[in-house]
Structures are given as structure tokens and as C-alpha cells.
Amino acid sequence: MQKDNQNFFERVYEIARQIPEGRVTSYGAIARALGAGRSARMVGWAMNAAHNLEDVPAHRVVNRNGVLTGKHHFDGTNLMQQLLENEGIQVVDNQIVDFKKYFWEPDVSVQ
DNA sequence: AAGGTGACCGGCC
DNA sequence: TGGCCGGCCACCT
Numbered sequence: 001m002q003k004d005n006q007n008f009f010e011r012v013y014e015i016a017r018q019i020p021e022g023r024v025t026s027y028g029a030i031a032r033a034l035g036a037g038r039s040a041r042m043v044g045w046a047m048n049a050a051h052n053l054e055d056v057p058a059h060r061v062v063n064r065n066g067v068l069t070g071k072h073h074f075d076g077t078n079l080m081q082q083l084l085e086n087e088g089i090q091v092v093d094n095q096i097v098d099f100k101k102y103f104w105e106p107d108v109s110v111q
Numbered sequence: 112a113a114g115g116t117g118a119c120c121g122g123c124c
Numbered sequence: 125t126g127g128c129c130g131g132c133c134a135c136c137t
Binding site for chain 1: 116117118119120
Binding site: 037 | 131132133134135
């Protein structure tokens with residue numbers, strides 16, 4: 001039995017790694033996949049630690065509005081946008097174009 | 112040990 | 125139409 005707290009981060013990373021290339025998801029979606037539902041904030045916190053890991057594409061995780069809320073946390077100012085554009089996702093004014101089209105829902109069955 | 116914070120979300124006024 | 129508030133739970137000082 002590992003500690004749940006560490007398991008929580010692990011799960012966030014696990015789902016984040018499951019994000020396909022050229023797709024994006026929201027903190028709330030991940031939170032729901034974890035069963036937390038309204039603890040989307042924790043996902044953000046996990047992402048804060050996740051940004052230190054290369055295995056976790058935090059740049060593919062945005063808020064419900066499809067806005068790059070955490071772009072400021074990246075190494076550069078527009079690094080997050082650059083990464084998304086590199087994936088083929090159009091980003092205008094820190095907002096993803098056709099967000100719902102690129103939106104990818106975490107597969108709860110794959111936990 | 113306790114308090115404050117936070118890359119959010121949803122509802123309400 | 126926009127802004128404000130509460131809720132949620134774990135991490136940090």
C-alpha cells in the first residue's frame with residue numbers, strides 16, 4: 001500500500017502521459033478521471049510538480065475555457081503556446097482555437 | 112501544529 | 125454581461 005498522497009500525483013502524471021499528441025485536456029477532466037470531481041485545483045498543484053518532469057506534458061493541460069492559464073509557469077512566457085503550436089494546435093491570445101475539437105477526455109478505464 | 116496558498120470549476124448576483 | 129464567492133484537497137512555510 002503506497003501512500004495515497006503520492007499515488008494522487010502518480011495518477012495525475014499517468015493521465016497526463018495518456019494525452020495524445022496534438023490533443024489537450026482540462027484540469028477538471030483529469031480531476032473527474034481521478035474521481036475527485038471538484039478537486040481540479042489539486043490537478044493544478046500536481047501539474048506544478050509535474051512541470052519538473054519531462055514525462056508529463058503539462059503544456060497539453062489547460063483550464064475549462066481552453067486558456068493557457070499556467071503558461072506563466074513555463075520556462076518562457078510563450079513556451080507553452082509554442083509547444084501547442086508545435087503539436088498542430090492553434091493558440092490565439094493564450095486561448096486554444098476550437099478547444100472542444102482538440103479536447104481529449106481522459107480514459108478512466110485505463111487508470 | 113496551524114494557517115495560507117493554489118496552473119480550477121461552478122454557481123450566484 | 126461581467127464580476128464575486130464558496131468549495132475542494134494536498135502542499136508549503
